[in-house]
Amino acid sequence: MLFNTISYLVFLGIVVPVFWLLSPIGRRWLVLGASILFYALWRVEFVFLIAFSALVDFYFSLRIYAEARPERRRLWLICSLAINLGLLAYFKYAYFLVGNAEGLGKLFGFDWSLNVGNIVLPLGISFYTFLSISYTLDVYRGFFTPVRNFSTYLSYVMFWPHMIAGPILRAHELIPQLRGFAKFDVERMTEGVRSILFGLFLKVALADQLAPMVDDAFLASPSQLSALDVWTMGFGFGLQIYFDFAGYSMIAIGSALLMGVRFPDNFNWPYLSSSPREFWKRWHITLSSWIRDYLYLPLIGAQYRDDSRGGIEIKGAIGKPVRATIALFVTWFLMGLWHGANWTFAIWGIWHATFIWLYRLIVPRLTFVPSTIQSIGGWLLTVAVVMLAWIPFRAKTVGDALMLWSRILDPRAYTFLSFRENFYLLVALMFTGMIVLFFAEKALLQERLVILRQIAEVAIVASCAFVVFIFLRPTGQFIYFQF
């Protein structure tokens, strides 16, 4: 089911009141039933795939927990990981792997024609696979005692607000909340409604308005575009994906709050970061934290943590420089491929790894630079680096991405504009508006401005409701659905 629909709002309007009328046991079953219905409204048959995947992890986790012998525990873990990653590899990477194998074959004179059939990518598979892996690994690491009730585990995996595109939650963050739901709290309910409204506003009023312009820009032949066009495309898509995904996360957080369940934040003004490291503590925080704990920190041999907050926080855990550098690039390469089965995503990952590496290398040597200059300069550089990274992320092919990047290095390509003026105007307005809003929010947090803050809140919520009412319609899906 898509969030940006009237049917979802009706779904919430039915499920939430019934939820609060039921007993705790009834609520659990309602949440599970509603989650299954939510997923089935995409495609019924894939509910069984998730249920199968969940059953495998549920079973293996219990075996891991019950097993005392380390080698046996490891064996059960490997079985669980192999099944999870195998399903992900088949559904998400089969075409990519086959395409690359065929290409490689041609290189050596073999004409392989491998047919993998017609594969439909199950919605949310990347997200619930990570969720399942973290559960099994947490049990293996002794962080979490596995649940003994399959319906509880299935509710954890399928809980509809997070199932399709996160936030990616750890077992200990969600399962206790699903076992004993919080008491009815008006504050939480209003917070939830506000969050859903803001999320819908970001999606339907901002992301969906930018989408046609960005789509059109990326359809153009790169050789015909100017450097300013490429910058605008980077910023345009950067804003679109931010509004789209942050909007999705806010609706997810708000929906969970309506049932008294609290999710961690997934975004925290990422484009206001003054370093690549800070960016990854503010962007898709639950994924960054997952990557930190289940990939990066194990690769460098450091002590991992167990919560989905903080993003990639690796201070003091870098370890040996060579190993850390290799781990950094491997992590980001895989992080890129997690987003999509295309080398363009791998380039996106490597680009980020390169700048994080450069940041680690250079910044400690800049102690003589005043902190204000470091902050402003760091912000300018980070924004530029992050926005340019969106070029390969959105481009169709590696060739297109490299051609687009090459345009910005050509001084002659700064003399003309190729798109309609509204595109440049909208991107500039949205970016500036975001910065203004950040500082306005900070200013309004002062204690003495409580009345002004409340007036501003009423005005903003009213404006969002007004615009959402007018624009709410599923003209497009959320970008992260394709991952």
Added chain:
Amino acid sequence: MSSILRLSLAIGLAVIGLLAYGGQNINPERFGLDPTVTLTHESWNNVEFTGSDIPSISAAVTKQIGIPSGECERRILLWLGNSQLHFINQFQPGDHTAPYWLRKASRCSNDFVPLGVSLPNANLQEHLVLMEYVADRLPIAGLILELTFDDLREDGLRSDFADLISPGDREQLVQTRAGKEILDRADAEWHGQKPGSESAGLDGFVQKHVEDRLNAALSSGWTLWGERGDLRNTLLTDLYYFRNYVLGIKATTIRKMIPLRYQRNMAALRTILEDAARRKIPVLVYIAPIRQDRPLPYDLGEYEIWKREVDVLARETGARLVNLETLVPGDQWGSYVGEDIDFMHFRGKGHQLLADAISAALSSDHE
């Protein structure tokens, strides 16, 4: 103030705002037009022979099929243009558009039956598709093509073209590079879905059925919900005017050409002319009349270069080019207040002048 009170107050304010804002009906086809500009469809013996949007174009083409010749030999002359062809400024009873006057002026047995096919701000990529569409359904004896510099700033196919293009048209279009590019870009934009659909994002979802039914039920039982399309148009129009106000953009503001769109449209023009030559369809290309009593809202250097390029292209492809930019005198255009001037739509008399000029050009060709 408690959070629930603040939320209720905000929702209440939004509802009041929506009720106050609703009830305005803005037709996107008339966006930015003076209220005195009137859309005119022409018919002859109760058969319409002009169309100004995809449904009316499709209807006009269909109506020409299978009509008995009667007293006239039916030689269809396709006239492609923009809204200049279907709007009359300060309409008076008895006024008609240029295709009507051309039809009236035509004498039986040796002249043509014009078929006016026009879209507001039609770009040349759309003209290419429209030409293929008509040429595949009707025997075209000639093509008149209006060229407006301003329309080269437009790009791609509007969404309702998806309803128009048949598999046969596609086959025809992909044979040329420009046609293939136009279709590829349109398909990528439409994602294989019916564009403009309120629930295009749900294609492939079971949820789509639920969503469409809910929407239909809400629209029929709740006026404000049913008016959401109008509310969107109103809001976007207000934003457009607000942008113009803030940036000081007026009808007289010089608009620079957009290189990428210019190249795509000129490639489409070349394809139209080459394809017409291949089909042995004589072509009359004309630079559209534009208001001359005020400075043009074009970069004159760009405008001159474009006219020269069109001239070269016409010569290369054997098309006849006439420049009618000064044809309609200043008093035959719309009124204006300050700098809010309509440069594109003239009065009834202007349409007669245009028809006469086209007729004269055709006659000289004929001779």
